[in-house]
Amino acid sequence: MAMKFQKKYKNLLSALFVFVIAFSSFLAFEPLFEHLGQKASQEFAAATFGTIFAAVITMVLLNKQTETEVEKSRSEKVFEQKITLYNQVIDTLQGVFEKQIDGAEIKLDRSEITQLEFLLAKMMMIGNDKTINEFKAFYEIVTNNYSPQTQTLYLDSSDKQIVFRFADYCREELGLSDKTLEKEILEDIVLQGELFYNIEETGELHPNLVDTIKDIYGYLVFDLDLPTRNIVFKPNGFNAYISKRREDKMCFLQCTFNIDSVRLVLEHDHIIKGFAKNKEDNKSIFLFESDDRKKVKLYISDIERAIKQSYMLTKKQMLNL
Numbered sequence: 001m002a003m004k005f006q007k008k009y010k011n012l013l014s015a016l017f018v019f020v021i022a023f024s025s026f027l028a029f030e031p032l033f034e035h036l037g038q039k040a041s042q043e044f045a046a047a048t049f050g051t052i053f054a055a056v057i058t059m060v061l062l063n064k065q066t067e068t069e070v071e072k073s074r075s076e077k078v079f080e081q082k083i084t085l086y087n088q089v090i091d092t093l094q095g096v097f098e099k100q101i102d103g104a105e106i107k108l109d110r111s112e113i114t115q116l117e118f119l120l121a122k123m124m125m126i127g128n129d130k131t132i133n134e135f136k137a138f139y140e141i142v143t144n145n146y147s148p149q150t151q152t153l154y155l156d157s158s159d160k161q162i163v164f165r166f167a168d169y170c171r172e173e174l175g176l177s178d179k180t181l182e183k184e185i186l187e188d189i190v191l192q193g194e195l196f197y198n199i200e201e202t203g204e205l206h207p208n209l210v211d212t213i214k215d216i217y218g219y220l221v222f223d224l225d226l227p228t229r230n231i232v233f234k235p236n237g238f239n240a241y242i243s244k245r246r247e248d249k250m251c252f253l254q255c256t257f258n259i260d261s262v263r264l265v266l267e268h269d270h271i272i273k274g275f276a277k278n279k280e281d282n283k284s285i286f287l288f289e290s291d292d293r294k295k296v297k298l299y300i301s302d303i304e305r306a307i308k309q310s311y312m313l314t315k316k317q318m319l320n321l
Contacts, residue, residue: 079174082126086170089119089135093163096142097155105229106153108146116142128173134166156228157221161190191218198233205257208293212262213237215296216255219304224311237263242315252314253307262288264303266310274299284310 092115099106120139123132138159146153164186171177191214199213220226220240229244237256241247254265263285270284271277274295278285284306288296296303 078126082170082174085119085122085126086131086167086174089123090163090167092116092119093138096153097160097163100155106155107151108153109151110148113142113146131166131169131173134162134169138162138166154227154229157190157194158225160193161186161222164189187218187222188214194221199235199237204259206259206290208290209257209262209288211293212288212296213255213257215300215303216253216262216264216307219307220253223304224308226311240311242311242318250314250318252310260289264288266306268310268313270306270309271302272299272306273302 096106096108096112096116099108101107116139120132120135123135127135141155141159141162142153145155165180168181168186172180195210195213195217205213217231217238220231221228226240227244230241230246232239232241232246234256236258237254239246239251240253240255241250242252243250252267254263256263256265264287266284266286268282268284269279272286275286275288275292278287286303
């Protein structure tokens with residue numbers, strides 16, 4: 001902030017200096033011409049004033065040009081350093097997530113946490129506030145969820161979304177785009193990766209069924225904030241539990257699919273507008289076919305409400321045991 005003010009102040013002084021020279025010349029020109037009677041003397045004086053004024057203008061312009069070139073050179077160097085640093089950050093975070101062992105569990109030694117810490121310090125030198133704050137948010141998640149005793153770190157899908165949002169902010173800061181991606185797009189990127197890595201048969205499904213699975217899984221991890229370690233994936237779906245112990249009695253949602261439909265099983269009795277319900281052992285069962293995609297989008301709030309109710313009722317039931 002101080003540098004910007006100093007630069008503006010310097011530019012203002014230069015402009016003021018030129019104005020004073022020009023105004024002084026204007027005031028002195030007429031009396032001088034009256035004093036110099038001969039035409040040759042008047043022409044010589046005019047040429048002298050013109051030369052002085054041109055020299056002053058040239059000096060100011062050269063100084064400004066030099067400043068511009070220096071600023072341009074510095075901006076180019078900073079731009080290159082930013083690209084190098086941001087790529088280093090992304091590569092480091094990629095290495096962190098590649099170490100996931102079981103669900104959200106990651107083995108990291110203390111030196112790798114320190115590396116993240118000093119990457120944040122480097123970013124504070126050249127990054128803007130928005131980008132720094134996003135990486136700082138991820139660093140805080142890492143330090144809050146890291147166990148030095150077991151050298152274990154737990155990260156969820158929502159934490160991976162922060163990485164993509166950080167990359168998006170980097171893109172904006174580097175001037176490669178004038179706006180950031182929408183939250184839904186970032187979530188979809190994360191969900192696509194999660195489902196691709198954890199569910200074996202999604203490639204054979206109709207895109208509408210894949211989108212329905214994304215809606216259900218996305219609500220769990222992004223809106224309900226369910227830790228990834230509370231979700232158990234199977235070749236044809238996943239189960240969600242209220243606790244990381246993942247006992248059968250703690251399961252509040254089962255989502256499975258086949259080539260024709262997505263099957264959602266919720267604990268307790270629920271109603272989802274627009275869809276028929278089957279009951280089985282105090283469970284509510286709903287089927288979403290590929291042709292139901294428009295209805296799913298229309299009544300997604302009802303689906304999410306039923307999922308949340310199943311979660312809350314199952315959690316309450318466990319607390320009362």
